[in-house]
Amino acid sequence: MLEGQHMPEHWEGPFGKVGIVHRTCPLCEHDNGAQPASRYSHDIWQIKYCSRCGFVYIEKAPDYEALFSKMAWERTTKVEEQRRASIRPFSYGFSKRTKWRMRILPRKKMHLLIGSYAKPGNVIDLGCGNGMAMATLADGFVPFGIEISTHLARLADGVFGNRGGRAINGPCLEGLKEFPDAFFGAASLRSYLEHEMKPVAVLRELHRTLEPGGVAIIKVPNFGSLNRMVTGRKWCGFRYPDHLNYFTPGTLRAMADKCDYRTWFGSTFRLPTSDNMYALLTKT
């Protein structure tokens, strides 16, 4: 073993035996193995604050192979619902008391944001699920997608095929390599980047496939939100182990800078009262 390498590990849980990989900081690549786990950790899923750059992430993650089938999102959702049911007495009451938050938060829809900020043309949806989020894109947009769940990718391929696009089954980094330079005018990263094991590599590969001036619209949970600070471990943004990366507005911008995007937060894109934030990244 070379210094800094870690033994391959396995984990026996509700999904059977799955391979586990050790992650260095997704933003600055620092190895935080010696750092204590934060109080947000759960089971073997240790959440670390990078001691060098402050990025927050799960240090051990299921390998890509597990994400294809055994731990596809639609399966882990059932287990996550059980974990949440056990903490519901507190969070349900809290959520009721803070219902006012819903009324002051403007609702956003990805297909409308793309219509507002991108020119008609090819659009790629990273982590496209069953494709329905792109089914309502305005005329002139041709939807493409990449999805790691085999079952969902097949459904999306049917939806996109009707409009001249297609969906690829695989990790986004591999899927993007199938597209030529400057092929897309826009990208949708809706509730995706927090799941991605290699967010910097994906944002760089996406940059290659975007035309100059092309935009990537990102929606991720906001680890800097007031609700996370108030509810702590019970914050709705924690999903074990699906959410591998926990962004704040600052660390999202830092990652975008590293990958040569210009970042813009609209006036209502990162309200501290919202559990999620949006960012518009432009290829420079």
Ligand SMILES: [Zn+2]
């Ligand atoms: Zn770091």
